Amino acid sequence: MNPAKRREIYTRLRDTNPAPTTELLFDSPFELLVAVVLSAQATDVSVNKATRKLYPVANTPTAILALGEAGLRDYIKTIGLFNTKAKNVIALCQILLREHDGEVPRDREALENLPGVGRKTANVVLNTAFGEPTIAVDTHIFRVANRTGLGPGKNVREVEDRLVKFTPAEFARDAHHWLILHGRYVCKARAPECPTCVIHDLCEYRQKTPPP
Template sequence: MNPTKRREIFHRLQTANPTPTTELEYETPFQLLIAVLLSAQATDKSVNLATRKFFPRHGTPEGLLALGEEGVADFIKTIGLFRTKAKNVIATCEKLLREHDGQVPRDREALEALPGVGRKTANVVLNTAFGEPTIAVDTHIFRVSNRTGLAPGKNVLEVERKLEKVVPREYALDAHHWLILHGRYVCVARKPKCPVCGIADLCEFRQKTPVSQA
């Protein structure tokens, strides 16, 4: 795929959705961090249903520590891997209070040092909370990047590095959200919705879904 096609793809995605953002519900960088941590192998919808129950009263490091691991687990038991996630949430709160005065650090290394926080979670927080032009490659972005030919790669890190190189600078901040939303609602896994896709003519996927099967 050439640079002209890539630029036009992001131009169209921007035209269709000028101000994309995460579908996770949060009010502070800390709440975003916790929501993203909980979203691993879970849907944003399921995370929002859970966090609505405890963010209003316990949406701070001190508030979650007051709940304790069992209390957090009880609130998030509808989410996969809830016991491991509850343990990581409490450990993260303790580390934030001990080392960062309860604030979420604006630093990749410090973020990835938090329990349960990997590169993808750090990228989401840096992008969405702090406005850094990072790209957190999840299953949706990995699929869209490879299927369309936008930034093919064998693993998530390879795709991330490729996107960092090929996404035009003026689209870098929002590229993460456009690609996730496109993969979640249009370029879906089993049967991509090619007939209603706004970038289908630019996409290099050969086995496009015909109108008769859409």
């Protein structure tokens, strides 16, 4: 894909949604971190339902540790893999208090050393909480990057590296959100809504859905 086409794709996505953000509800870096950990193999909707009840009661490492693992499970038991996630959240709270004065670190290595936090989660926190130009490649972004030609790759890291390398600087901070929202609501896995897509004529996907 040539630079002019890539820039036009991002320009149109920006025009459609000038201030994109995550659909996870949060009011602090810590709330975001916990929400992203809980969102693994779960929907943002299910996580938000749980955190709407959890955060008014406990939204700091100290408060969550006071709940204990069993108490935390009661709030997140509607989310998939809640037992493992409860253990990870309790453990990461302990590390945040012991090693980071209770604050979420603005450092990839430190974030990835937290239980339940991998590269994708670290990228989300760095981008959404701290404004870093990172791109967290999930299934939606992987699909959009390969279909459109924005950043084709055989695995998530390859796609991430290409998107980071080729995304123009002016779009770098918001690219993550534009691509994930586009994949979630327009460039869907089974039936992409190509006829109504704002980048239909720029996308290099050969199997576009025909007009009705």
